[in-house]
Amino acid sequence: MTRVLHILDHSLPIHSGYTFRTRAILKAQQALGYEVRGVTGLRHTDDGPAAEEADGLLFHRTAGAANGPAGWREWREIALFTQAIDRVVNDWRPDLLHAHSPALCGQAAQRVARRYGIPLVYEIRAFWEDAAVGNGTGNEGSLKYRLTRKLESHVVREADAVVTICDGLRQDLVARGTPEEKITVMPNGVDLSLFGQPLERDAALARALGFEIDGQSCPVIGFIGSFYDYEGLDLLIAAMPALTARRPDARLLLVGGGPMDAALRRQADASPVANAIRFIGRVPHHEVDRYYALCDVMAYPRKRSRLTDLVTPLKPLEALAQGKLVAASDVGGHRELIENGKTGTLFAPDDATACAVALAGLLERRDLWDGYRRAGREQVETHHDWALNARRYQDVYQMLSPMTVQKGLNAAA
Structure with a gap:
């Protein structure tokens, strides 16, 4: 049975559009026969145990705190998140890592995927820099905006496959130079x-x-x-x-x-x-x-x-x-x-x-x-029925399955 570890910004029991999409994906994948778990970063702010079950799903948490000036703080956050993912991977041995935006999740997952020779899927729900502008916490064209966009492009380039929730995001990535065949659109859905x-x-x-x-x-x-x-x-x-x-x-x-x-x-x-x-x-x-x-x-x-x-x-x-x-x-x-x-x-x-x-x-x-x-x-x-749309993930995962063997051989060499 294929094991998929999802790398997440935050999760249930927090309620948000992000966590409801995550729940729908993981539940649908369970129904298809996958073993799934999640690991969340420091932005999951609810108090709870190091491993927490919510709605029949198991989520591992990242411990610690990232302080300091902007830039250094995010880099420290990625480092702590990487350590948490590494612990789960070492213990559970997933076949594939599936990271979800923002790019901090993708960057942390990429480090672990490279270390263990595991294929990495990176899924973009929104561009973090544009979401910050929309939420009033960032300015378009600022240094932080440009650095965040650069990090996103780097994660997309290094991932083995990329998923977006809509065609608008797909077109933007193609305009940046991402090969079209690398991107799969997984529309927003409803359970x-x-x-x-x-x-x-x-x-x-x-x-x-x-x-x-x-x-x-x-x-x-x-x-x-x-x-x-x-x-x-x-x-x-x-x-x-x-x-x-x-x-x-x-x-x-x-x-x-x-x-x-x-x-x-x-x-x-x-x-x-x-x-x-x-x-x-x-x-x-x-x-x-x-x-x-x-x-x-x-x-x-x-x-x-x-x-x-x-x-x-x-x-x-x-x-x-x-x-x-x-x-x-x-x-x-x-x-x-x-x-x-x-x-x-x-x-x-x-x-x-x-x-x-x-x-x-x-x-x-x-x-x-x-x-x-x-x-x-x-x-x-x-x-937009998740029970049907989740089957598209099978195509992405199966496309990467030969990579699992080859990367494992490379990592062992």
């Missing part, structure tokens, strides 16, 4: 065992939130996720006056939190339609479906940037799996997931008016809703 059975609408919860008028349900626009600036939630709030001018009963539900939370709440309080906007805050993962069930349309008004043009988000797929209507900004990452006029509605990015018009148009054409929902669900089942 339909978790998101495939929507809950019934909780009428008591809807009433408590003011989503009924004279006994009639209000149409609800929803966003469930992290509150980063690039998500464009300020534009969504700014769109509400124009939307309610056409649909006075429309309501906006915002579930989650993040760096923009306080600013968004201030903006909503100052809005002339503040009474139509509800903030819930963060909720336990097992309660998320209750809030999905209240929403008619899930809105994703991402702002245009390198990050949003290159990277496909996970949340719209979860919404389509839940049978929700989807309205999203017309950026590259959304265009890979949503077909305008068939599985959802796309509108001009960075434009609150365009957002309001798109949302109003969806709410006013209830006759189209069933068609959108069927097409969206079919899109997920056909192209």
Whole structure:
């Protein structure tokens, strides 16, 4: 039985888009007959044992702390991570290392792969330097940005195979000189065992939130996720006056939190339609479906940037799996997931008016809703079901299997 060790930034029991994709990959690989484990770096900040089981998956942790000025701190972090991976490899003897971005994971895994002669797959979910810009912790073109990009390119060059989550990332790597045949696209997916059975609408919860008028349900626009600036939630709030001018009963539900939370709440309080906007805050993962069930349309008004043009988000797929209507900004990452006029509605990015018009148009054409929902669900089942997509990893791993023998001989020589 093939053993695959996944090298990760962080993992369950932390809840994030990153950990949910990881869980889906590892569970699907287990179902295909692989033995899988994970090892996380210093950015897994939850307290826990050196080896921790979460949801039936085993994760090893990296001990220690990396301090000092930028650059030295990251280099020390890679060194400690390398030691942790080395210990697991020496004890468990995996057949293959599968590192997931950011590049720190790939660099640490590369050192161990070279030492033991084990094939290395490097999977990119987003470019770390662009994610830092999107999160407000970095600046495009800065020294740190350029050094991070250089490290990423180095890891890609040294890996035996590269996986990306979407075509935007693949095209960027090809433009950097990576051979096309080295790259496999593994689209973002949904575990339909978790998101495939929507809950019934909780009428008591809807009433408590003011989503009924004279006994009639209000149409609800929803966003469930992290509150980063690039998500464009300020534009969504700014769109509400124009939307309610056409649909006075429309309501906006915002579930989650993040760096923009306080600013968004201030903006909503100052809005002339503040009474139509509800903030819930963060909720336990097992309660998320209750809030999905209240929403008619899930809105994703991402702002245009390198990050949003290159990277496909996970949340719209979860919404389509839940049978929700989807309205999203017309950026590259959304265009890979949503077909305008068939599985959802796309509108001009960075434009609150365009957002309001798109949302109003969806709410006013209830006759189209069933068609959108069927097409969206079919899109997920056909192209984004992890139970099917994970089989693509088999092709990548099998391509590298002869390498396992040859590298082992070279390492022993």
